[in-house]
Amino acid sequence: MKTAEEKKYNRIITILSIVLPLTIAALFEVKIDMEIPVFLPPIYASTNGITSVVLISAIIAIKKGKRQLHERLIKTAMLLSILFLIMYVLYHMTSNSTAYQGSQKGIYFFILISHIIFSIAVIPFVLITYVRAKLGKFEQHKKIAKYTFPLWLYVAISGVIVYLMILPYY
Numbered sequence: 599m600k601t602a603e604e605k606k607y608n609r610i611i612t613i614l615s616i617v618l619p620l621t622i623a624a625l626f627e628v629k630i631d632m633e634i635p636v637f638l639p640p641i642y643a644s645t646n647g648i649t650s651v652v653l654i655s656a657i658i659a660i661k662k663g664k665r666q667l668h669e670r671l672i673k674t675a676m677l678l679s680i681l682f683l684i685m686y687v688l689y690h691m692t693s694n695s696t697a698y699q700g701s702q703k704g705i706y707f708f709i710l711i712s713h714i715i716f717s718i719a720v721i722p723f724v725l726i727t728y729v730r731a732k733l734g735k736f737e738q739h740k741k742i743a744k745y746t747f748p749l750w751l752y753v754a755i756s757g758v759i760v761y762l763m764i765l766p767y768y
Contacts, residue, residue: 607729615722622687630691638689639768643761645682649675650754657747669731675750676724682757699767706763713756720749 600608656671698706723746730739 601733604729604733607725607733611722611725611729614725618721619718622683625687626690628691632692634688634692637768638685639761639765642682642685642689643758645678645685646754646757646761649678649682650751650758652678653747653751653754672728672731676728679724679750679754696764696767698764700763702763706760709756709763710760713753713760716749716756717753720746720753723749 652671652675656668656675659665659671660668698710700706723742727739727742727746730736730742
């Protein structure tokens, strides 16, 4: 039986899981005529890379029984993911997209498309996993975390790979 608090969180998760991707897609159509003082792609790609290291560190921490460290690392990974998203959207609102021109187009687009699909899919997974831990439902948390972790890690790592593949064409 779900508590009122769980139902409240589930409603928020459902709304965020729908509204975030739709808002991001809509923002890609908005173009702001301004120049950002830094070139964001290497910064947000680095943020993705750091997120992957933090996620792996969080798994190591929990396997060693360091629950508080695990929690801090997961919160850090969530913050890094949010920062990535803000910078990514800001870059695309202020810059034209760069076309991939390399000979590995099939591989590039496979990684890019899977990255985009999984980055949308991971939103409810991360939120549900987090809420289950927050509510002290650690068995349920562990059950979903075994899916959330590899999905989130793939999104973080594939983001770096996409950046490295398109880097020569900026």
